[in-house]
Amino acid sequence: DQQVKQNSPSLSVQEGRISILNCDYTNSMFDYFLWYKKYPAEGPTFLISISSIKDKNEDGRFTVFLNKSAKHLSLHIVPSQPGDSAVYFCAASDQAGTALIFGKGTTLSVSS
């Protein structure tokens, strides 16, 4: 049973527009959430995280929103750039904050 779900396998966006990647989770014990970006033949790179005591966290062009009641988080990328084209993974952990549960990923394509 998937505890972290990324229901959109792919997303296509034009350069300069907003990219919104979504993630749902089922385990109410999850306390810490992260987004990673992965290029082919490289390991995942940490992008941004949020703890359950917050509902928003920003870092430059990247903003993560957390809706605990809906068990939903989203990553907004504004403005999108062609270099953002990659696979994006959502991940979650419980209060111990060690083992991560990953979603299956969303492939983002940003066209110029």
Add this chain to the structure above:
Amino acid sequence: DVKVTQSSRYLVKRTGEKVFLECVQDMDHENMFWYRQDPGLGLRLIYFSYDVKMKEKGDIPEGYSVSREKKERFSLILESASTNQTSMYLCATQFRGNQPQHFGDGTRLSIL
């Protein structure tokens, strides 16, 4: 910057062989992890370690074992390789709980 080094980028082994994948980190992180990534399945945790000689099973430990004799090195062992263990293997480290994990570039392992 955190550096996580995996000993091989590509590896080809035969069914029944004992296979060792090595991971070394240079940042004195407490926690280390082994994942495998398969198309359509995201990243799945095999084993992790929170201290020297300590280990915990992840979601898919069957057919694998691990060794952590020194803090900076975490080894994944395939006791008797099988074709269904063909995958991308990713090592990660974490300073402590509720911190991001940092990944190596992965080892693409093919079992023939």
